[in-house]
Amino acid sequence: MNTLSALEICAGAGGQASGLERAGFAHALAVEIDRDAAATLRLNRPSWQVHEGDVREIDGRDYRGVDLVAGGVPCPPFSVAGKQLGADDERDLFPEALRLVREARPAAVMLENVKGLASTRFADYRGQILRELRDLGYEADWQLLFSSEYGVPQLRPRFILVAVRRAKHAFEWPAPTGTPPTVGTVLGAMMAQGGWGGAPRWAAQANSIAPTIVGGSKKHGGADLGPTRARAAWLALGVDGRGVADAPPSPDHPADHVPRLTNPMVARIQGFDPSWQFSGRKTSVYRQIGNAFPPPVAAAVGGAIRAALGAASGSARQTQIA
Known part of the structure; x- marks a missing residue:
């Protein structure tokens, strides 16, 4: 080609x-x-x-x-x-x-x-x-x-x-190209990486596509998944949209824990290849991903x-x- x-x-x-x-x-x-x-x-x-x-x-x-x-x-x-x-x-x-x-x-x-x-x-x-x-x-x-x-x-x-x-x-x-994959399908394996036992149940619940990822501007505060309406939609998928986590849930988290997404998870929701890396601190990385x-x-x-x-x-x- x-x-x-x-x-x-x-x-x-x-x-x-x-x-x-x-x-x-x-x-x-x-x-x-x-x-x-x-x-x-x-x-x-x-x-x-x-x-x-x-x-x-x-x-x-x-x-x-x-x-x-x-x-x-x-x-x-x-x-x-x-x-x-x-x-x-x-x-x-x-x-x-x-x-x-x-x-x-x-x-x-x-x-x-x-x-x-x-x-x-x-x-x-x-x-x-x-x-x-x-x-x-x-x-x-x-x-x-x-x-x-x-x-x-x-x-x-x-x-x-x-x-x-x-x-x-x-x-x-x-x-x-057809029906998009669900959040649970895309992120299930990543949510289980830390050993959290509730990951399979969570993935089954997250059975729809995500709200639109919001990157925001530098005038915005820390990294979160958007305004009130977006956070409510994330919560319906079993995601705490009030911030971004540093790592997936661990075995110490209860099965009914409501997790936050990590930046690599947000990148997957945006369609980035898993090999794509991001430079900068946590909030900067989130904004880069969210604005993409x-x-x-x-x-x-x-x-x-x-x-x-x-x-x-x-x-x-x-x-x-x-």
């Missing part, structure tokens, strides 16, 4: 990057401003060129001809928690992404954000982005995808923009982009969540 090149901005801890890698893309550059997240990228892929800094520091002309410009641009401008300021929010990096597209002229573009960007109040903003891309010669479209439709054990809706300029085939959004784009979804969309560009599809590195 021939490898395509990618320039990724706002790469975070590598959720989108590792998914695109599964789909057969090699990173010419990954840009990430957070120190710990950039360290995570280097830890897992020492061969990647990682720019630790602001995307505004990158000149797209240095990457002219790259196959794909991708990124998970910051979601606060379009999220309820971020007050949905949109283009008036200084954290809105869509203009910078479009600048890089103008300068690099990639064959394709893939940008993802929260479902809030799909709301009516941002219709003009979305239309403006589509017009700019079409003026540059791209066929572009937005789509709301649910991560659960691609093997990820949480709903996690993501609003994704794909634009293709040198397509050999019409771009088609990836078809759902699930790799299986990125792999599915990346594979669809490859097909549109006429490249061989599918990667031997595809992995199952369960």
Whole structure:
């Protein structure tokens, strides 16, 4: 399978990057401003060129001809928690992404954000982005995808923009892959690693997909699994969502213990490969994981982009969540 090149901005801890890698893309550059997240990228892929800094520091002309410009641009401008300021929010990096597209002229573009960007109040903003891309010669479209439709054990809706300029085939959004595994199926073995006797019973109870993992911002307090409603949903699955544990339950915990997830467990819920490691302290690691784009979804969309560009599809590195 021939490898395509990618320039990724706002790469975070590598959720989108590792998914695109599964789909057969090699990173010419990954840009990430957070120190710990950039360290995570280097830890897992020492061969990647990682720019630790602001995307505004990158000149797209240095990457002219790259196959794909991708990124998970910051979601606060379009999220309820971020007050949905949109283009008036200084954290809105869509203009910078479009600048890089103008300068690099990639064959394709893939940008993802929260479902809030799909709301009516941002219709003009979305239309403006589509017009700019079409003026540059791209066929572009937005789509709301649910991560659960691609093997990820949480709903996690993501609003994704794909634009293709040198397509050999019409771009088609990836078809759902079937019923997602349950939280118990995905985490049962991990919950039993410490010798807790209640793990089989817990896994049987956790028989649904998870609420959407929330990473939060640096202004947020310690690591927890979200606001009150999310914590109630976690509790229905037998999980204490008020924090993140350092280790799985031990043999000393009673059978009816309500455990907290560890960071490696949260990473599995997000669809990261078990081999993917994270750099930083506990809360930083949780935020990196919680803010990530699930790799299986990125792999599915990346594979669809490859097909549109006429490249061989599918990667031997595809992995199952369960």
